[in-house]
Amino acid sequence: MAGTIDEHETEHLTPSLEHVLDLDIEVADPLVVGDTGDGERRIIQITDGTVSGRLNGHVLPGGADYQLFREERPTELVAKYAFETDGGARVYVENRGIRVTDPEDSRRLRDGEEVDPEDVYFRSVPEFETADPSLDWLSDSVFVATGIRQPFGVKLAVYRVG
Template identity: 75%
Template sequence: MGADRNHDDELLDPSFEHVMDLDIEVADPIEIGETGDGQRRIIEITSGTVSGRVDGEILPGGADYQLYRTERPTELVAKYAFETDDGARVYVENRGIRWAPPAVSERIRDGESVDPAAVYFRSVPEFETADPDLQWLTRSIFVATGVRQPNGVKLAVFRVA
């Protein structure tokens, strides 16, 4: 496996299909405090948009449950929903990490703008829906790249093919 694999193997290299962009607005963090493994924060997801193969609006009521750290990657677990322009609803659970040098990480924590190239921000969103036309969201693995902004997050979501 790995480096020993040759082109005659039946395994296929993955490819990535860009399927949607999410532009998510958030409220100010609720600071829980230092819990022993990092600074626990809850950040309410208030609104936003979805565009691409799916178009719609981010619904209020979700949140990003963060374990913020400066010396190690920040753990992110966001749980929220969106409604498509056709009225279908989709639940999203997105787990990921964000890492930047400590000075950059502190600026992100304080809500300041930073150069996205200085930050590693990747996640693995999972989708649930009752809509038959959107079942393709439940049948694949997705990865996302993210950019943290002072009042929100932008995600580009890719289907692993």
């Protein structure tokens, strides 16, 4: 049939994933703004952390994760922060994502308790900016990340979409 695409013709359209770095981010206690009508707005200061993988370095203090917490719907996450590589390059990160789990585990996460990562869907799309030309690949690529929320931080595994 004219105009149809069979599976063989779309094989080259399947993206690959390349693991490029891990972020182990430490956070402070949340600042709870309150229920804004669409959920509980929370601001969680990013205080420290490490970067490892294709790049190595440390997360700089001063960033934050702006969360819209919901028990019955996905929690929206928007984290804005920076890290510095061991070579001295600074990288700005803006990471948007969602976290989905059942209402009881959602409340436990909100309250800083541990929840089995297998019970939580935590995905995000980080975007990077840097002035270092050797790191242009960060701005020239699309990335996805998987996350694990821990009582005092977040672990992210970041993948470049090929």
